[in-house]
Amino acid sequence: MSLEDDIHQLVLAMDGVATVYAADPVWLSALKQLGSLVDPGSGATPVPFVVCSEADDGGTQERGPGPSGAGSLGEASLPDAASAGGRSVMTVKIRIGTDGSLPAPAMARSVAGAIRTLVTARQPEVQVRALVEISAIGV
Amino acid sequence: MNPTHDCGRRIEALSDYLDSGTSPDAEHIDYCPQCQAQLAGLRSLSAAALLMMDDDVASATADDTGWLDGIMANLRLESRAGRTIPLRGGELDELSETEGAVIALVRTVGDSLGGVLIGRCQLEGDVSVPGEPVEVKINVSARYGHPLPELAQTLRDAVFAELLVETELNVTAVHVAFTDIRPPVIGNGSGESGKGRS
Ligand SMILES: [Zn+2]
Numbered sequence: 465m466s467l468e469d470d471i472h473q474l475v476l477a478m479d480g481v482a483t484v485y486a487a488d489p490v491w492l493s494a495l496k497q498l499g500s501l502v503d504p505g506s507g508a509t510p511v512p513f514v515v516c517s518e519a520d521d522g523g524t525q526e527r528g529p530g531p532s533g534a535g536s537l538g539e540a541s542l543p544d545a546a547s548a549g550g551r552s553v554m555t556v557k558i559r560i561g562t563d564g565s566l567p568a569p570a571m572a573r574s575v576a577g578a579i580r581t582l583v584t585a586r587q588p589e590v591q592v593r594a595l596v597e598i599s600a601i602g603v
Numbered sequence: 604m605n606p607t608h609d610c611g612r613r614i615e616a617l618s619d620y621l622d623s624g625t626s627p628d629a630e631h632i633d634y635c636p637q638c639q640a641q642l643a644g645l646r647s648l649s650a651a652a653l654l655m656m657d658d659d660v661a662s663a664t665a666d667d668t669g670w671l672d673g674i675m676a677n678l679r680l681e682s683r684a685g686r687t688i689p690l691r692g693g694e695l696d697e698l699s700e701t702e703g704a705v706i707a708l709v710r711t712v713g714d715s716l717g718g719v720l721i722g723r724c725q726l727e728g729d730v731s732v733p734g735e736p737v738e739v740k741i742n743v744s745a746r747y748g749h750p751l752p753e754l755a756q757t758l759r760d761a762v763f764a765e766l767l768v769e770t771e772l773n774v775t776a777v778h779v780a781f782t783d784i785r786p787p788v789i790g791n792g793s794g795e796s797g798k799g800r801s
Contacts, residue, residue, distance in 0.1 A: 483639075485634050485636045485639075486631070486634035486635060489610070511630055511631075513634070553695070559636065561636065561639075567768045567769055568700060568704075568769045568770065569690045569691065569698075569769075569771050572690050572692065572699070573691075573692055573693075576692055576693060576696045576698060580693075591695065592695070593695040593696060593697070594692075594695075594697075594698075595696070595697045595698075596692075596696070596697075596698050596699070597687075597698075597699050598690075598700040598701065598704055599703070599704055600636050600639065600640065600704050600707065601700070601704045601705065601707070601708045601769050603708065603712065603715070603765065
C-alpha cells in the first residue's frame, strides 16, 4: 500500500470521521503542473483521496526547469524536496466529513496530528505539513 | 487563496441518481462533498414535499408550490464549497472548513426542528479572517399556525449552539426572516387556508 492509501485508511478509521472525500481536483492539477506528486499515478486508485507532495503549494516553490504539464508525472518520483531549516517538507492534503460525535475543529486538528505521526514514523527526516479541509459537518 | 472549487455537476443529474440509484458518474458523486450536499438537500426536500402533499392535498393549487421552487433554486447555489474558513492548528498545518459545510449544517439544524423549512442561508462577514464578526441570515418557510416568534427564537438558539461547537466563527447574530407562510393543515379548524402566502 502506498503512503496515500495508508493515510486514507488511518483517517477513515478515526472516531468522528464519517467520510474521506475524493481529493480536490484543484490540488491534483496544481501538482501535475509542478510535477511533484510523491506517488504519481500508482494506477490502482482511479480516485485519489489523499495527495502527498514534497513541495510547498504556496506557488513560490516551482523548482528548476520543472516539466510543467509535460505529462511526465512518472518521472517525478525523486522530488528535490522543498526544505525548511534543512529538513524537507511533505505536504499532505485531505478533505473529510465529520459524523457529529466530535466537534469539527477538534477533528481537523486530530486528523492533522494522526497524519503527522504516521508520516514521521515512516520518514523521520521530513517535516509534515497537513492540509485538512472539513467539507461536511455531521450532526 | 479562496478558490471556489466546484465540480459543476447539474442538480438534474443528481436528481436522476437519487431516483434510479445508478449513474455513470457514481464514482465522482459518491466521493464529492458538493454532490453529497446536494443529494442530502434533495432527499430532505422530497421528504418535505411528500409531507406537504399529504397535508395539503385537499387545498393544493399550482401556486402553492412556489415556495418549493425557491428552495430548490437555492439548493444548487448553496451546495457550493464557497469560501474557506480557517481553523486553528499547528504552525505548519492549514486546517479549514468550507462555507458550504457550515451552511449545510445550519440547514440541517433548521430542518430538524420541524415546522420550518430553511430557504436561503448566508454567512455575512469576512469568514476567512479568524475572529471577524459574522452574521447568519436565514430565510424560513413556516407552516401557518406555528407561533413565529417562538419558532425564530428556537431556531436562533439551535443555530448559535451548533456553530459554537462546530466552527470557530465569531457569530454575532443569527437573523431569521419568515419569507413564506405555508397554508395550515386542512381539517385543523383554523379556516384560514391560503392566508399569508407569497
Ligand atoms: Zn461533485
